[in-house]
Amino acid sequence: MLTTRRTQLRVVVIGGGITGLAAAWALRQRVGAAAALTVLEAAGRWGGKVETHVMPGPEGGRFLADAGPESFITRKREAWDLAHALGLQDRLIDPGSEARNIYVLDAGRPLKVPLNPVDFVTSPLLTLGGKLRLLAEPFIPARRDDGDESLGEFASRRLGREAMEKFIGPILAGIYNTDPATQSLLTTSPVMREMEKENGSLVAGALARMQAKRRARARGEQLPPAFATFREGAQELVDALVRRLSADLRCDLRLNAGARRLRRIDDQYEIELAEGEPLLADAVIVATPANAAAGLLRDAAPASAAGLARIRHTDIGTLSLAYRSADVRLPFRLNGLMIPRREKRRIDALTWTSAKMPDRAPRGYELARVFFGAGAPAMLTLDDAALLAAVRDELRALIGLEAAPIDYRVSRWPASFPQADVGHLDRVDEIERRLPPGLFLAGSSYRGLGVPDCIRQGQAAAQRAAAVVTAPA
Ligand SMILES: Cc1cc2nc3c(=O)[nH]c(=O)nc-3n(C[C@H](O)[C@H](O)[C@H](O)COP(=O)(O)OP(=O)(O)OC[C@H]3O[C@@H](n4cnc5c(N)ncnc54)[C@H](O)[C@@H]3O)c2cc1C
Structure with a gap:
């Protein structure tokens, strides 16, 4: 156990998804030389659910398949403003904000909304x-x-x-x-x-x-499109944040660095890692899903940890499918198909990405994405080949799609999609009220799960953590 106090104040952010990275970036803006910053990410890549797969296409072309968020709303300004603050304004595009050709499955038939x-x-x-x-x-x-x-x-x-x-x-x-x-x-x-x-x-x-x-x-104001995304996929935002943070000598970014638990020692936190020496921090932002946060806080904040463990998280997965246009014969133009649970199908939704954003596939090719895991959680347990076979069966039955994809990518997030039951915000208030000083929560499990919501929460946590390390001694 570490007991000596460091001369350099330190903030640790746990979780390197968009929430944790937005928090880290906001902290760097706020604390200057007053504190060092460490960001711990358990996985081997940054971004959490924000991930863009680049799938090689024919003749040097490529498919850009977002595994998680494909676009973000601009009415909530945080993602749009952050993109501008990072100098990404020329990278922003309209993903086709106008909703059209959306179908819903009704008694086995796709009907147009x-x-x-x-x-x-x-x-x-x-x-x-x-x-x-x-x-x-x-x-x-x-x-x-x-x-x-x-x-x-x-x-x-x-x-x-x-x-x-x-x-x-x-x-x-x-x-x-x-x-x-x-x-x-x-x-x-x-x-x-x-x-x-x-x-x-x-x-x-x-x-x-x-x-x-x-x-x-x-009045001559330039208004953003209702939704926005980046030319090369949502991960551009993550990559820009990581580039900026990596260039900052006071910022220690660690991949494959899972945190295991927090202990409060005097007015600091000791963070036990899955591997290596524990860290000491004066303020900690926990930016993981709430079920992971519950485990981390069981010693340092048991009452909050119990509340965190009660926030439900469901499974979700996506399968991106690349097709030759000549192989795809659909009975109607389709941008999206929603599948109610009462239909008892093995997939939850389908979006035809290249119908909305043709640049996501090379000319003469198409990109689609299937969501699974909510209606039929067993789909998350299938290996890639079995999953692909099951999804192809579903697409054949639902929209008559016989074509075999030329390539595909699977992403799975078991027990990781937060469910905010009625009264959720009151329960989050109570969880936060019971946190000891210097410990903050942010992310999709709490006050909205869209990318702008996550950025807003990361920035708010950064503001509170900065107040801890910049307060006069
Ligand atoms: C399929 C899908 C589609 C979506 N579509 C949209 C959309 O179109 N628009 C939109 O705005 N939003 C969308 N969302 C929601 C949005 O993408 C997420 O809510 C958001 O990305 C969550 O970010 P986060 O940083 O809070 O959490 P996460 O992305 O889950 O990141 C948390 C990170 O914490 C790490 N971690 C966990 N435990 C530990 C530990 N002990 N130590 C260290 N690190 C740890 C994880 O590895 C992970 O990287 C979508 C989500 C999904 C899954």
Whole structure:
């Protein structure tokens, strides 16, 4: 056990996903020479779920397959602003923000989600009663309190049970890899409640936001696209952060450096590593998923650790598939297919990446991505060959795709996708309230799981950790 205090103050960040790296970068901006920084990452690469596979294509071409996030929302500014702060503004592209050709599986048939008035009137997805109920949304009284509810309750209350069950639920389930009946609205999509509270309805809220954008454009403001990503995939953001941090002599970046547990010693933390000497830190940011944080904090913060262990995490995996365009014969143009759990299929969703972003595949080729693990967790246990065979069976049955891919990549994250049950934010407040001084949590398990949410939480934790090491002695 280490007992001597170092003269140099130190902050340790545990976890080198986008949260930990954003925290580390924000710390370097804030603490200057006041403290050294160590970032510990258990895996052999940086970025956690942010990873872009570069798959070699024909004639020197390549497929760019994002294993995790493919793009990020810009309404929450943090990822967009960080990209600019890192000098990546010319690397940003619009991944095709306009939603179209989205299908949902209904009783075994892919049905188009009605996203324009003509599709809405003719869609067999909803009965006439379901359509009228959806159109009545502006007249449903607004809930104006701050209490949480599930995404499913919110959508049923405002848009009707049928729309919720037939397509809104499956879309929300696909986006958040969750069951809308249990997922917290206030953690996952607080903007929906804000629109209801401020404007009285989702329709009025959407119109007000569209008008605000129109006015901003009329004033000559340049507005970002609704979503953004990077020319060479989401990992560009990670690579830029690692480049900047590596160039800083006060920053010690360690891969294959899993932390095992934290102990509080006087006003410092001793961090036991899977291998090698323990580290001493004056402040620690734990930027791992909550289930990993629970193990790390069991000695230093047992009450918080118990709360962390209760946050559920489900399995998720993605399979990227590269095809020759000539081999792909689809019955309709398809950008995405959502598969509700009630359909009892072995895959959860399909996105046709190259339909949205043609540059992700060489000319004459296509790139698609299948999500699995939520509806059928056993899929995560299959080896690559068995997984590919199972996915090909599903694609044949669902959209008649017979083609064999020319290449593929698999990514699996067992027990790593956080589920924010209703009341989640109150429980996170309580977990944080019970943390000892100098110890901070950040990341997708807490206050939103999108990349901008993770960056915001990393930056907020950095601000608090910086206050510890820059406070007058
Ligand atoms: C398939 C998929 C698609 C997604 N799509 C989108 C999207 O389109 N847009 C969007 O905004 N978001 C998306 N997300 C969500 C977003 O990517 C994640 O929430 C975010 O990347 C999580 O970042 P993080 O740093 O908090 O956690 P992670 O990426 O999980 O990183 C945590 C890191 O901690 C490390 N670690 C764990 N334990 C230890 C330990 N004991 N010691 C040291 N290191 C440890 C892990 O190895 C890991 O690298 C998607 C996620 C997935 C999985």
